[in-house]
Amino acid sequence: xxxxxxxxxxxxxxxxxxxxxxxxxxxxxxxxxxxxxxxxxxxxxxxxxxxxxxxxxxxxxxxxxxxxxxxxxxxxxxxxxxxxxxxxxxxxxxxxxxxxxxxxxxxxxxxxxxxxxxxxxxxxxxxxxxxxxxxxxxxxxxxxxxxxxxxxxxxxxxxxxxxxxxxxxxxxxxxxxxxxxxxxxxxxxxxxxxxxxxxxxxxxxxxxxxxxxxxxxxxxxxxxxxxxxxxxxxxxxxxxxxxxxxxxxxxxxxxxxxxxxxxxxxxxxxxxxxxxxxxxxxxxxxxxxxxxxxxxxxxxxxxxxxxxxxxxxxxxxxxxxxxxxxxxxxxxxxxxxxxxxxxxxxxxxxxxxxxxxxxxxxx
Ligand SMILES: Cc1ncc(COP(=O)(O)O)c(C=O)c1O
Numbered sequence: 001x002x003x004x005x006x007x008x009x010x011x012x013x014x015x016x017x018x019x020x021x022x023x024x025x026x027x028x029x030x031x032x033x034x035x036x037x038x039x040x041x042x043x044x045x046x047x048x049x050x051x052x053x054x055x056x057x058x059x060x061x062x063x064x065x066x067x068x069x070x071x072x073x074x075x076x077x078x079x080x081x082x083x084x085x086x087x088x089x090x091x092x093x094x095x096x097x098x099x100x101x102x103x104x105x106x107x108x109x110x111x112x113x114x115x116x117x118x119x120x121x122x123x124x125x126x127x128x129x130x131x132x133x134x135x136x137x138x139x140x141x142x143x144x145x146x147x148x149x150x151x152x153x154x155x156x157x158x159x160x161x162x163x164x165x166x167x168x169x170x171x172x173x174x175x176x177x178x179x180x181x182x183x184x185x186x187x188x189x190x191x192x193x194x195x196x197x198x199x200x201x202x203x204x205x206x207x208x209x210x211x212x213x214x215x216x217x218x219x220x221x222x223x224x225x226x227x228x229x230x231x232x233x234x235x236x237x238x239x240x241x242x243x244x245x246x247x248x249x250x251x252x253x254x255x256x257x258x259x260x261x262x263x264x265x266x267x268x269x270x271x272x273x274x275x276x277x278x279x280x281x282x283x284x285x286x287x288x289x290x291x292x293x294x295x296x297x298x299x300x301x302x303x304x305x306x307x308x309x310x311x312x313x314x315x316x317x318x319x320x321x322x323x324x325x326x327x328x329x330x331x332x333x334x335x336x337x338x339x340x341x342x343x344x345x346x347x348x349x350x351x352x353x354x355x356x357x358x359x360x361x362x363x
Pocket of ligand 1: 059060061062085086088089131157159160180181182183193194195
């Protein structure tokens with residue numbers, strides 16, 4: 001592929017000397033489980049995100065699962081979320097034995113529509129999981145107001161939004177808990193799987209630390225049945241180095257999105273609006289089109305990658321056939337029309353122009 005969706009090689013090359021030497025040092029220290037780099041990364045990321053506690057774990061999926069458990073969500077509970085997301089958001093709800101209740105999205109931001117949340121609340125509802133999809137913060141003021149009025153816990157799915165700010169606050173610092181993924185292609189990605197849960201609650205933080213480590217607060221003493229879900233020391237080495245560059249990476253993602261929007265502005269494509277009151281960190285550059293397949297075919301013939309996030313919304317997935325059946329017209333329409341094009345911090349103006357030329361030839 002001449003232009004891939006992300007260029008992890010290019011990013012590694014730019015940090016190679018620092019990463020290689022820090023990795024060799026960690027290998028020499030041999031403190032591989034909950035070692036010094038994990039501890040340091042937890043401190044540094046808590047500081048960066050403006051939260052009291054940042055507790056690492058093995059993946060973004062685990063971060064959601066651990067957050068739900070710490071929040072006490074379990075069998076019989078209903079959790080309101082979006083169907084326009086990666087399956088992990090609702091898988092985690094199932095892991096704790098609760099039921100996902102899917103609510104429709106806004107046609108512009110593609111985030112959960114707060115105006116539709118109230119109608120989905122029942123006496124069983126205990127939590128809301130908004131997803132900051134593609135890196136754009138959801139309407140957190142409205143969501144938090146609903147949660148306060150109905151005594152619901154808010155767990156932010158920040159897998160795609162590391163470093164994005166909603167008004168004055170980082171995503172992940174607004175709800176009761178925030179769940180992040182460090183999957184390699186994420187805005188802050190490691191070189192394998194990794195995750196993080198953020199919270200300002202001492203109690204939740206303590207529970208998260210116990211759950212991620214076999215339910216243990218003291219070695220070989222197990223208070224509850226927990227999990228083996230710890231961030232690997234070597235991944236923490238990578239994350240500490242990349243964290244220093246995250247603002248620069250996100251700025252560059254915004255630059256790429258702005259250039260795309262400018263070059264595509266006179267076409268029939270619906271490009272993503274860039275909000276003024278919050279930071280969109282463009283984990284994905286996703287547009288809405290009418291002839292998605294022919295555009296994709298043409299673009300791929302020019303050796304340019306594209307992807308569809310997400311072709312089948314969660315309420316229509318086989319895996320959720322036993323969840324309450326709902327019709328979500330905006331989600332369904334967006335799933336039919338969405339397509340994402342390459343975006344990564346190192347993307348050159350030349351590469352963006354090449355992608356846009358191919359798109360414009362096809363629309
Ligand atoms: C919105 C969302 N939630 C959760 C996850 C799960 O993260 P992970 O792949 O690290 O388990 C992802 C990652 O793909 C995601 O995009």
